[in-house]
Amino acid sequence: KAGVTQTPRYLIKTRGQQVTLSCSPISGHRSVSWYQQTPGQGLQFLFEYFSETQRNKGNFPGRFSGRQFSNSRSEMNVSTLELGDSALYLCASSPGYGYTFGSGTRLTVV
């Protein structure tokens, strides 16, 4: 079966712009979580969605937002990009325990 698909794989944006990242979970998985990975901070939890509802949220500013659609696909949006937002953004889907990760979107803010 298909894995978790994240698009795009790579993205370069300018400070002040906004960006939308997409994640398609494994079919049947209703939980989708997002993580930011940077060399300095490691893997930081952003938020989790389950059945179109945000179930958990990490300690990120309001510039980071997300949503989940009825087909469980999820998007995350970052507005007013800052240089420090450059990171690998990982999405993971779960049927209830154990997570399957996508390959990530590498965002570079210049």
Next chain:
Amino acid sequence: SQQGEEDPQALSIQEGENATMNCSYKTSINNLQWYRQNSGRGLVHLILIRSNEREKHSGRLRVTLDTSKKSSSLLITASRAADTASYFCATDDDKIIFGKGTRLHILP
């Protein structure tokens, strides 16, 4: 704050040797999971051990869990070059929290 903390931060061993990584966590857990990440890629789920289990095996992997010490260890036996990666432990409270990982390098 990070829930899981892996130790050591980096480890280099010869191919064929065993590699042991440790993880400590802070609060009570339902389960603990180990993941592998190859450079710049997504994480691959390796093994999950529940809080009522003490040891679990999967191929060349052996995971132990000591809930009294709030610690877990991952042993990779007979290491191979393909095992070179970062390894993360993750705990499952109401959301999954990762440590910063152990970078394992297998020398030929």
